[in-house]
Amino acid sequence: MSWIIKVFRSSIGKKYIMAASGVCLSFFLLAHLIGNSVSFWGKEAYNSYASHLHSLGFIIYILEILLLLLFLIHIVTGITLFIENLSARPTRYAIQTKERNWSASTMPYSGILILLFLLVHLLNFHFITKTVSTAELVKTTLSNPLIASFYLLSLSGLTLHASHGFWSLFQSLGINHPKYNIFLQRGGRAMAVLIGMTFILIPLLIVTTDSFLQ
Amino acid sequence: MTIIHLTLKIWRQTGPESKGSFKTYESGPITTAMSFLEMLDVLNERLILNGEEPVAFDHDCREGICGMCGSVINGTPHGPEKKTTLCQLHMRHFKDGDTLVIEPFRSRAFKLVKDLIVDRSAFDAIIAEGGYVSVNTGGTPDANAIPIPTFMAEQALDAAECIGCGACVAACPNASAMLFVGAKISHLALLPQGQPERSKRALAMVKKMDELGFGNCGNEKYCEKSCPKGISISNIARLNREFMRAAFCSEE
Numbered sequence: 001m002s003w004i005i006k007v008f009r010s011s012i013g014k015k016y017i018m019a020a021s022g023v024c025l026s027f028f029l030l031a032h033l034i035g036n037s038v039s040f041w042g043k044e045a046y047n048s049y050a051s052h053l054h055s056l057g058f059i060i061y062i063l064e065i066l067l068l069l070l071f072l073i074h075i076v077t078g079i080t081l082f083i084e085n086l087s088a089r090p091t092r093y094a095i096q097t098k099e100r101n102w103s104a105s106t107m108p109y110s111g112i113l114i115l116l117f118l119l120v121h122l123l124n125f126h127f128i129t130k131t132v133s134t135a136e137l138v139k140t141t142l143s144n145p146l147i148a149s150f151y152l153l154s155l156s157g158l159t160l161h162a163s164h165g166f167w168s169l170f171q172s173l174g175i176n177h178p179k180y181n182i183f184l185q186r187g188g189r190a191m192a193v194l195i196g197m198t199f200i201l202i203p204l205l206i207v208t209t210d211s212f213l214q
Numbered sequence: 215m216t217i218i219h220l221t222l223k224i225w226r227q228t229g230p231e232s233k234g235s236f237k238t239y240e241s242g243p244i245t246t247a248m249s250f251l252e253m254l255d256v257l258n259e260r261l262i263l264n265g266e267e268p269v270a271f272d273h274d275c276r277e278g279i280c281g282m283c284g285s286v287i288n289g290t291p292h293g294p295e296k297k298t299t300l301c302q303l304h305m306r307h308f309k310d311g312d313t314l315v316i317e318p319f320r321s322r323a324f325k326l327v328k329d330l331i332v333d334r335s336a337f338d339a340i341i342a343e344g345g346y347v348s349v350n351t352g353g354t355p356d357a358n359a360i361p362i363p364t365f366m367a368e369q370a371l372d373a374a375e376c377i378g379c380g381a382c383v384a385a386c387p388n389a390s391a392m393l394f395v396g397a398k399i400s401h402l403a404l405l406p407q408g409q410p411e412r413s414k415r416a417l418a419m420v421k422k423m424d425e426l427g428f429g430n431c432g433n434e435k436y437c438e439k440s441c442p443k444g445i446s447i448s449n450i451a452r453l454n455r456e457f458m459r460a461a462f463c464s465e466e
């Protein structure tokens with residue numbers, strides 16, 4: 001068994017962990033997006049989706065635990081990599097190159113923004129005693145301009161994180177082939193923007209249109 | 215012939231433990247036909263005549279093949295020209311009146327020796343762990359006795375172009391050595407001669423790389439952009455595959 005620990009302690013092993021947990025989180029993101037997109041079909045559809053989801057009961061509970069574990073693994077490994085990388089260059093350069101790769105270089109920072117968002121998001125919608133329907137809860141919470149703008153900021157951060165991450169995870173797992181690279185890079189970025197923008201549409205519609213989810 | 219004048223801000227540090235700082239020099243008249251290192255030679259001759267300590271910098275072949283030279287010019291290792299070592303960078307790429315900030319490669323694994331010279335023996339330590347093949351001595355083997363598909367030979371030779379200059383580490387925001395190790399692993403893993411030690415090599419070289427304090431690859435591609443030999447990050451992907459194969463599927 002000790003060989004497994006050795007592998008996942010190595011620099012490349014930790015990248016496998018980031019990539020594998022990143023894939024799973026991406027699938028969660030997609031599922032969460034599809035679920036929340038039901039809101040575009042109105043209040044009744046959205047409430048019905050929410051009550052169907054909650055009626056899964058035990059299964060949802062298991063999935064929540066799994067998701068929590070995934071996030072913990074991704075975050076702890078990500079922060080470990082971040083700290084190791086900082087100490088790999090004790091003296092900074094006086095001049096930074098002008099050709100910056102912004103989405104890649106900000107991965108730890110966009111990650112921490114997502115983490116903050118997760119806490120706020122769960123406080124908003126999970127750790128709360130529900131007295132109204134899900135649609136009303138979402139509508140009233142996100143009508144607060146402060147909360148709505150924080151959502152816009154964080155979801156932009158998520159888009160940035162995913163626009164590097166969706167391609168990066170393939171590279172970390174060794175998937176790089178001249179016939180497919182262009183699809184992985186452009187497709188990854190397009191996917192990130194599509195997911196991010198669709199999520200952003202929800203708080204945006206709530207602040208701008210009264211009839212949304214009404 | 216065009217003559218230009220530059221302002222040079224150069225990192226000066228007397229030894230590994232001493233505190234360094236930037237010093238500003240006027241280059242004096244520089245012809246654009248000179249190489250970057252010749253420009254530094256001109257500066258050093260003047261410093262010596264004035265009784266000052268010349269700027270210490272590494273170099274050997276001055277024709278872009280040995281991998282000894284390299285400093286960071288305005289934030290870019292080996293300077294602004296793509297696929298060019300510092301010794302092959304010519305002054306015609308700069309304009310009269312430019313200010314150049316010249317810094318040594320910065321990374322925990324490359325200890326600073328003096329001024330712009332860093333100790334890159336960490337790379338040698340990685341090579342010693344597995345960057346070789348074992349061959350039988352005896353009669354000269356026939357050329358072309360072992361069939362190798364052309365595309366594989368091409369890819370292996372592309373990877374073998376790496377001159378071990380360390381610019382990839384210098385350019386990487388995480389000071390990772392993955393492009394160098396990826397190139398070295400690739401050029402041996404692609405060829406039949408590299409097969410006997412294939413798994414052992416991948417595990418040992420990565421272990422050494424980690425021990426030496428290089429950072430972790432974040433797939434940020436800065437390395438590829440500053441590599442004077444155009445080593446592609448597809449070699450990093452191959453290293454990720456080789457390590458996976460060795461770690462999970464081999465007997466090592």
Ligand code: HEM
Pocket residue numbers: 015018019020022023025026029074075078079081082107108110111112114115161162164165166168169170172173430431432433
């Ligand atoms: C739904 C949320 C998230 C998704 C979908 C996601 C997805 C990804 C993906 C796909 C990668 C690329 C992995 C690779 O390079 O192989 C990645 C990298 C990373 N993630 Fe996340 N992530 C999420 C949340 C977070 C959070 C909350 C943090 C908190 C700190 C974080 C920190 C990082 C870091 C630091 C990296 C870069 C690792 C490296 O390359 O060195 N992520 N993420």
Ligand code: SF4
Pocket residue numbers: 375376377378379380381382383393394397437440441442443444445
């Ligand atoms: S991969 Fe390129 S930048 Fe890195 S050591 Fe080799 S030649 Fe230099």
Ligand code: FES
Pocket residue numbers: 272273274275276277278279280281282283284299300301302
């Ligand atoms: S001095 Fe040999 S590569 Fe520049």
